[in-house]
Amino acid sequence: MGATGAQDHAHDHAHNRGGHVHSRGGGAGHDHAGHSHGVAANADRRWLAIALGLIGTFMAVEVAVGILAHSLALISDAAHMLTDAVSIVLALIAMRLAARPARGGFTYGLKRAEILSAQANGLTLLLLALWLAYEAVRRLIDPPEVAGGVVLVTALAGIAVNVAAAWCISKANRSSLAVEGAYQHILNDLFAFIGTAVSGLVVMTTGFVQADAIATLVVVVLMVKAGYALVRDSGRIFLEAAPAHVDPDAVGDRLVAHGLVTEVHDLHIWTITSGEAALSAHVLVEPEGDCHAVRRDLEKLLSAEYGITHTTLQVDHAQEALLSVGRGEAGDGHCAAPHGPVHREGPHVH
Missing domain, CATH: 1.20.1510.10 (Cation efflux protein transmembrane domain)
Structure with missing residues (x-):
């Protein structure tokens, strides 16, 4: 993937986490001003x-x-x-x-x-x-x-x-x-x-x-x-349930409908406190897709359609071997202990 690509994926893996921002050189992080x-x-x-x-x-x-x-x-x-x-x-x-x-x-x-x-x-x-x-x-x-x-x-x-x-x-x-x-x-x-x-x-x-x-x-x-x-x-x-007005399956199907997304799994939606929902998910995109552009698109979608702005999206390229896998369990080759439903392009596994 190259050094630049590896750094970009590291950013994708840790993007948008709440709380303290730890960075080299004192760079500015996301302060989530909306939470103040x-x-x-x-x-x-x-x-x-x-x-x-x-x-x-x-x-x-x-x-x-x-x-x-x-x-x-x-x-x-x-x-x-x-x-x-x-x-x-x-x-x-x-x-x-x-x-x-x-x-x-x-x-x-x-x-x-x-x-x-x-x-x-x-x-x-x-x-x-x-x-x-x-x-x-x-x-x-x-x-x-x-x-x-x-x-x-x-x-x-x-x-x-x-x-x-x-x-x-x-x-x-x-x-x-x-x-x-x-x-x-x-x-x-x-x-x-x-x-x-x-x-x-x-x-x-x-x-x-x-x-x-x-x-x-x-x-x-x-x-x-x-x-x-x-x-x-x-x-x-x-009990870490999703907000009453949000259907996690519908959110997963909406995310995987993005043209470059091939699979969404380990999708979790919960409420930190009143009116403050959070989401995390593992997203796989086409090998030729731009992970950063996809992540930004999905964050905008989640904010605009569901009001969820506290997100952690792990975005990776789908391997060619994984693209040939049928309707198997989530995590074949990329998750040690997957949990939750799998959302794939085309027929979805719930």
Whole structure:
């Protein structure tokens, strides 16, 4: 292949890797400027901090009122608000950790801290939903005395606080699963206060004390829905699944459709953190093809059609012997331990 060709292939093999750029002579590397969100991150933290202040202040007031009014319902709402506050604190911590640069053994940095936060928020929503469902059923069977007037007034104040907190968090970047987790906590608390206000009004006007438990069961359904979505989405990222909107087989077929590409295998697509997908693949091109031109074409295609800009493409010339191989397994002569489907020009092997 020659010295120049060998150097070019070495560049192809290592092109576009994230993190630190190591080079001789201090040459500039790709800094992935699109991954830097310093100003936006500061704004997000500011909005989350405002929401935390609102939630924390009202929670303290609600606990005091609940104790004075002997209202378990209000104290339970305050406990729910405590989980809201914890979810915001987790999101703030995760954002701080994710902003740290990659170093040492953490080659992606701590970007997945926000996914841990999202999973914790989802799990707490599900666990809280189980507890509230148990309490609601128990109160349907043996309803306690409820001070409807106190419940109604406090719930209306809670609605106002949660609307303000939800608005603050909606101003932050909700594509972050950590922020979305905090938002879902606040939103479910808002629904809970609306249900509490309605139940308080019903108790005041009709004396039907079971209204409180019925309203709680409606909120439980919403909490399970939101909690399941957070656990599912964060779980996909931890299991290195492809983004939900990307079909790896379709991507492989699209790449091999390039005129000079003969085969694509060892194709992997995963999500580093919210909204940051990555791809790696081994690409074989015709012997007379220009590996660099093909790589650039494929990178442009992945960016334009799939929004994937963090790519590592190993591009090699297909050997004449390999071109004669039929529909065999991937890696005949060029991969020690291949895995995943093989995409070839013409009939594809999946």
